[in-house]
Ligand code: 13P
């Protein structure tokens with residue numbers, strides 16, 4: 001504990017020395033979330049992280065999250081330095097959608113508007129007309145559908161199917177999924193709801209349809225947090241990465257939050273739902289990155305300029 005306190009104090013002084021700000025996602029360790037808040041950074045969903053990094057005056061952004069979040073920060077702020085505690089922190093959606101195969105898929109369907117989830121590489125975004133996050137995907141696709149556009153959607157099939165059901169849009173789908181959210185189980189969730197009949201169910205839309213169908217609220221991490229604070233209920237069942245549980249319990253200490261069941265659950269493992277790549281972010285890596293400027297996101301400028309177009313469209317739409 002003594003060592004950890006010293007490490008945190010060291011990071012705080014490095015943030016000042018390097019004119020840096022910490023931009024963290026809700027799925028990283030609680031100690032990183034606390035540090036971000038204590039030092040004037042942010043803890044947010046991927047949409048807010050993008051906005052915060054773009055608008056902050058600091059010359060260095062330290063992104064505690066997964067690689068696409070660091071890339072988005074760099075794309076939006078090419079003149080800033082963007083560091084990550086571990087550059088190998090990827091995402092199963094990004095891994096499951098390689099740029100060359102995706103580009104070939106787009107070539108086969110030139111009549112469709114290409115909409116990609118933020119959880120993709122810069123190269124995939126460079127091929128897209130729009131980028132969306134879970135917080136705004138539904139509104140953007142509804143907007144495009146109302147204008148008669150047919151959509152090519154990638155990569156998360158569950159988020160895509162949810163948006164398709166809600167909007168009725170014509171969506172051709174890439175078949176990716178998130179290895180964390182794909183594990184939530186509909187039947188087991190029904191059983192848990194029977195034990196807690198008054199509980200409200202909060203679901204991230206990367207979860208399978210059998211889970212989304214039981215939701216009282218479907219939304220991004222920030223939207224689920226807001227709903228938990230606002231809804232008049234004392235018990236919630238939460239289908240998203242357990243990193244958010246820390247924040248939920250902090251924001252609404254009088255309420256009870258139960259993790260939704262996953263296939264890996266056993267008596268000793270009530271929620272195995274934690275992203276292995278988010279878990280790669282730690283205090284040590286953060287200190288090393290700030291100390292030595294390691295873990296820097298470097299992107300080809302022409303590629304970044306192309307990827308900026310669909311991201312800027314999203315941010316303009318959201319504004
Ligand atoms: P949010 O945009 O809701 O933060 O989601 C990002 C993510 O990776 C969810 O798994």
Ligand code: SF4
Nearest residue numbers: 066091092178180275
């Ligand atoms: Fe990607 Fe899933 Fe991890 Fe989010 S939780 S970063 S979608 S693998």
